[in-house]
Amino acid sequence: MSHSEPLITADNLGLEIAGRQLLQNITLELQQGEIVTVIGPNGAGKTTLLRLLLGLTKATDGRVWRRPDLRIGYMPQRLQIDASMPMSVMRFLLLGQPRLGAAQAQAALRRVGAGQLADAKLADLSGGEMQRVLLARAASRKPQLLVLDEPTQGVDVGGQGEVYQLIAALRDELDCGVLLVSHDLHLVMAATDRVLCINQHICCHGHPEQVSRDPAYLELFGDKVAPYTHQHNHQHGLSGDIVGAQRCDHSARQPHTHSANQDERK
Numbered sequence: 001m002s003h004s005e006p007l008i009t010a011d012n013l014g015l016e017i018a019g020r021q022l023l024q025n026i027t028l029e030l031q032q033g034e035i036v037t038v039i040g041p042n043g044a045g046k047t048t049l050l051r052l053l054l055g056l057t058k059a060t061d062g063r064v065w066r067r068p069d070l071r072i073g074y075m076p077q078r079l080q081i082d083a084s085m086p087m088s089v090m091r092f093l094l095l096g097q098p099r100l101g102a103a104q105a106q107a108a109l110r111r112v113g114a115g116q117l118a119d120a121k122l123a124d125l126s127g128g129e130m131q132r133v134l135l136a137r138a139a140s141r142k143p144q145l146l147v148l149d150e151p152t153q154g155v156d157v158g159g160q161g162e163v164y165q166l167i168a169a170l171r172d173e174l175d176c177g178v179l180l181v182s183h184d185l186h187l188v189m190a191a192t193d194r195v196l197c198i199n200q201h202i203c204c205h206g207h208p209e210q211v212s213r214d215p216a217y218l219e220l221f222g223d224k225v226a227p228y229t230h231q232h233n234h235q236h237g238l239s240g241d242i243v244g245a246q247r248c249d250h251s252a253r254q255p256h257t258h259s260a261n262q263d264e265r266k
């Protein structure tokens with residue numbers, strides 16, 4: 001299989017539910033071996049975008065293409081099962097993964113520094129331990145694409161950088177693509193090849209340093225030191241909705257391709 005074929009391509013994706021435009025004009029490409037981080041404020045549509053890309057929600061506009069038989073490891077933002085169920089971590093890892101053996105599950109736990117948690121009850125885990133277990137589960141089937149929704153939720157500040165280093169190491173080991181959602185660009189910068197900053201639409205995208213200086217990013221994340229120069233002709237309300245009739249046109253700025261990114265990756 002050619003490495004230049006993307007894992008996922010999204011072309012002008014949009015989603016409208018009950019007359020509300022949750023996402024529009026999202027175009028992106030994700031290659032094998034690449035870490036792409038989606039950032040944006042609460043309600044920006046980050047989780048919704050992941051769900052569209054995974055095929056869990058159907059777009060009302062545009063197209064998603066996934067490499068045929070793509071093996072995906074998905075770490076959702078919220079656990080779908082009741083964490084208070086009397087279930088061990090090992091049982092949780094094996095749940096719904098008939099091809100995964102106990103030895104593989106144990107190895108996946110060890111890999112994320114959670115080997116000692118195999119017999120622990122899910123309900124007893126701390127927030128940070130739970131995130132590691134979810135990461136182990138997502139990585140256990142040796143995915144070609146890891147999709148991680150806020151992987152450091154509940155992890156203390158000191159441990160957050162460690163989790164991102166772990167994700168970068170997993171990318172190297174599995175040679176997989178990684179699509180992750182984060183609130184904090186500065187935290188993920190070192191472990192990210194490309195950033196997509198969204199708020200219903202793509203506000204800006206590119207290499208992390210580039211995005212961190214982009215006025216559209218600074219506007220969203222409130223860096224008051226930087227001068228405001230972006231031609232943003234609308235504002236976003238608290239819920240993230242676009243306030244005012246006009247929209248800014250980011251469609252001319254297309255995400256660049258992986259070959260350039262890979263070359264530039266340190």
Ligand SMILES: Nc1ncnc2c1ncn2[C@@H]1O[C@H](COP(=O)(O)OP(=O)(O)OP(=O)(O)O)[C@@H](O)[C@H]1O
Nearest residue numbers: 017022040041042043044045046047048049077239
């Ligand atoms: N099935 C749905 N029906 C209607 N509205 C929805 C649906 N799914 C999501 N939304 C709305 O879409 C918006 C985006 O939600 P989403 O969870 O994608 O945001 P997010 O960027 O991941 O937010 P957060 O950072 O808070 O996790 C929210 O206002 C949410 O209420």
